[in-house]
Amino acid sequence: MHAKRRSNLIDLMTPNQISTQRMQPYRVRHLPMKGMLAALLIVTCAVPVMATPVQLPAIVEPASQEHHMGKVIFVELVTPDLTAAKRFYAGLFGWTFRDIQSGRINYAAAFLDGRPVAGLIHKDAPASKDRQPAWLSFFSVADVDVVKNLALQNAAKVLFEPHSIPDRGREAVFADPQGAVFAVLASSSGDPPDVLAAPGEWIWSSLITSDPDNAAAFYQKLFDYEVFELQAHEGIEHLLLASHNYARASVNSLPAKSPNAHPHWLNYVRVEDAVKMTAKVVALGGRVIVEPRIDRHGGKVAVVADPLGAHFGLLEWPESESKKVSR
Amino acid sequence: MKVILLRWLGTLIFVVLTLTVLLLSGCFFPDGGYYDGGDIGPGYYEPSGVLYGGWGPGYYVAPYRDGDHHQVRSGGSHAFARPYRSEPASHPIPSIPSESHRGGGGGGFHGGGGRHR
Numbered sequence: 001m002h003a004k005r006r007s008n009l010i011d012l013m014t015p016n017q018i019s020t021q022r023m024q025p026y027r028v029r030h031l032p033m034k035g036m037l038a039a040l041l042i043v044t045c046a047v048p049v050m051a052t053p054v055q056l057p058a059i060v061e062p063a064s065q066e067h068h069m070g071k072v073i074f075v076e077l078v079t080p081d082l083t084a085a086k087r088f089y090a091g092l093f094g095w096t097f098r099d100i101q102s103g104r105i106n107y108a109a110a111f112l113d114g115r116p117v118a119g120l121i122h123k124d125a126p127a128s129k130d131r132q133p134a135w136l137s138f139f140s141v142a143d144v145d146v147v148k149n150l151a152l153q154n155a156a157k158v159l160f161e162p163h164s165i166p167d168r169g170r171e172a173v174f175a176d177p178q179g180a181v182f183a184v185l186a187s188s189s190g191d192p193p194d195v196l197a198a199p200g201e202w203i204w205s206s207l208i209t210s211d212p213d214n215a216a217a218f219y220q221k222l223f224d225y226e227v228f229e230l231q232a233h234e235g236i237e238h239l240l241l242a243s244h245n246y247a248r249a250s251v252n253s254l255p256a257k258s259p260n261a262h263p264h265w266l267n268y269v270r271v272e273d274a275v276k277m278t279a280k281v282v283a284l285g286g287r288v289i290v291e292p293r294i295d296r297h298g299g300k301v302a303v304v305a306d307p308l309g310a311h312f313g314l315l316e317w318p319e320s321e322s323k324k325v326s327r
Numbered sequence: 328m329k330v331i332l333l334r335w336l337g338t339l340i341f342v343v344l345t346l347t348v349l350l351l352s353g354c355f356f357p358d359g360g361y362y363d364g365g366d367i368g369p370g371y372y373e374p375s376g377v378l379y380g381g382w383g384p385g386y387y388v389a390p391y392r393d394g395d396h397h398q399v400r401s402g403g404s405h406a407f408a409r410p411y412r413s414e415p416a417s418h419p420i421p422s423i424p425s426e427s428h429r430g431g432g433g434g435g436f437h438g439g440g441g442r443h444r
Contacts, residue, residue: 078371115428123372131372159371173371181371196424203423206388217410227411228420233385240390240420247390247421255381262374266388290382295389303382309375315389317423 056100056168057109058189059116066191067140070223070243072205073191074138075118075267076183079308082106082122084285088306089120091284092277093200093269112200133310136173137205137265138185139223144170147184147222151176154218176218178209180263184222194246196319203270204315206250209263212237216251223248230296266303268313274300277314281306391420 059074060066079085086108089095095117100107106122118135125131141147144162151174152158159181160173169188175181197203209215216227216239225248228240239251254261271277274292281288285307292302292314299316306312 126372130375132375134371134373136371181373194424195426195428198428204388204390208388214410220411226414226418226421228414228418230387230391230420232387233383236386238387242414242421245421247423250388250390252386252388255383255386257381257383264373268389293382296387297389297392299389299392301389313388319425319427 055102056107056119056165057098057116058167059169059185059187060189060192061114061116063188064190064193066193067142067187068191068194068244068246069140069142070219070225070241070248071140071191071194071246072137072202072249072267073140073187074116074185075202076136076138077118077120077133077310078123078136079120079133079306079310080123080125081308082108082120084307085120085310086110088284088286089118092280092286095200112198115201117201133306133308134181134264135267135310135312136181136183137267138171138183140191141184141186141223144172144184144186148172148174150222154221156218176209176215176263178211178215178263180207180209180215180265182265196317197270199270199272201270202267203317204249204268204313206252206266206268206313207263208252208254208261208266210254212239212251212253215263216241219249219251266311266313268301268315270317271314272316274302274314274316278302278304391422 077085086095086097089110090097093112095110095112097108097110097120100109108120109116110118110120125133148158148162155177157175158172159175160171160183162170162172164170167188169186171183171185173181173183207215207219216225219225219241220227223241223243225241225243228242230238230240230250232238235253235256237251237253240247241249241251254263278288278292281304287305288302289305289311290301290303292300295301295315297317299318300314301316302314303311304314
């Protein structure tokens with residue numbers, strides 16, 4: 001019955017229609033296979049494009065042969081609003097930016113007078129509201145993988161496994177035994193020279209932690225620091241970490257009034273006038289966390305937050321030894 | 328029948344080749360295409376609520392400026408229990424450098440410096 005009906009239909013068709021009709025079963029049979037092949041082809045082409053590593057600028061331009069183990073050689077900010085962050089830091093310090101976009105990555109390399117000064121990365125804020133953007137400190141090392149093993153042997157946690165970035169070097173991120181987060185970088189372009197930071201450049205770092213003694217011991221094992229004990233008020237510890245006769249960072253107790261604050265690294269930008277700069281921070285939408293105050297070197301320090309909440313310090317450091325500092 | 332077999336064989340070869348290319352692309356691009364995930368670094372957001380209000384008098388964070396000699400803490404037996412190697416009190420405290428940038432080189436972070444002498 002069906003065969004007869006089909007035969008009748010074919011009789012009514014033009015030759016072209018008959019040809020099309022005969023093709024249908026073949027097409028239907030091979031449609032899933034063709035779809036699969038097409039998908040594979042797309043993936044084959046897309047994966048190399050998507051996997052192309054990000055080209056980040058070197059941290060030293062032109063490249064140097066200097067290496068200063070234990071020195072904080074770079075800082076990166078992860079922020080949920082790259083445009084707002086760029087506007088803020090450009091307005092505050094005069095930084096300029098080179099945008100780097102690759103796939104879903106938005107990165108802004110920051111420069112001051114043509115010198116690389118920082119990296120800003122866009123990343124959406126986590127859903128939980130108990131997190132805030134932060135500046136991440138990168139310490140110079142010769143071998144990231146060796147440091148990783150040392151860190152693990154000394155109760156640190158690896159937050160980001162060692163990996164290589166073209167032109168940048170090899171890096172990894174850890175949490176120290178007290179929980180402060182830091183990164184290490186074996187820079188392929190060498191380390192920045194040991195010169196006085198210009199206003200607007202990073203000049204100093206301090207670790208504010210729950211256990212300064214053990215924290216100092218941990219970083220000494222990693223970076224072979226010399227540890228100096230500085231005179232401080234009772235109940236407050238202030239240690240200085242140095243290498244090759246160079247001051248690298250300080251280690252401080254968590255303030256007594258905020259014992260539950262989490263240990264963290266704080267980086268400072270050199271400024272000429274901390275009071276004026278804190279006013280500028282506020283004008284640009286940031287906040288003052290610690291009002292300018294005289295520190296042991298005779299200059300003022302302050303702690304501020306950018307409009308997205310990332311903390312950083314401001315540190316006055318007069319150029320001349322004899323120059324009077326503002327009080 | 329033979330034609331169908333040939334077609335399947337062709338498809339199989341194509342699939343194998345495709346998978347090989349995929350695997351090789353993972354080898355050619357560092358970190359197995361890690362950046363596909365859109366991350367540089369850990370995408371670190373620190374816990375909020377960092378409190379700085381407790382920076383009372385005598386709470387110092389800055390480096391020394393004039394190469395003073397540091398003071399070894401007193402504390403009896405505590406001095407022997409320190410988990411780190413402390414520099415002798417006779418060593419002057421290092422500071423950050425006084426030399427300024429020369430030209431446009433350098434870059435990055437300038438937290439380190441020469442000891443003041």
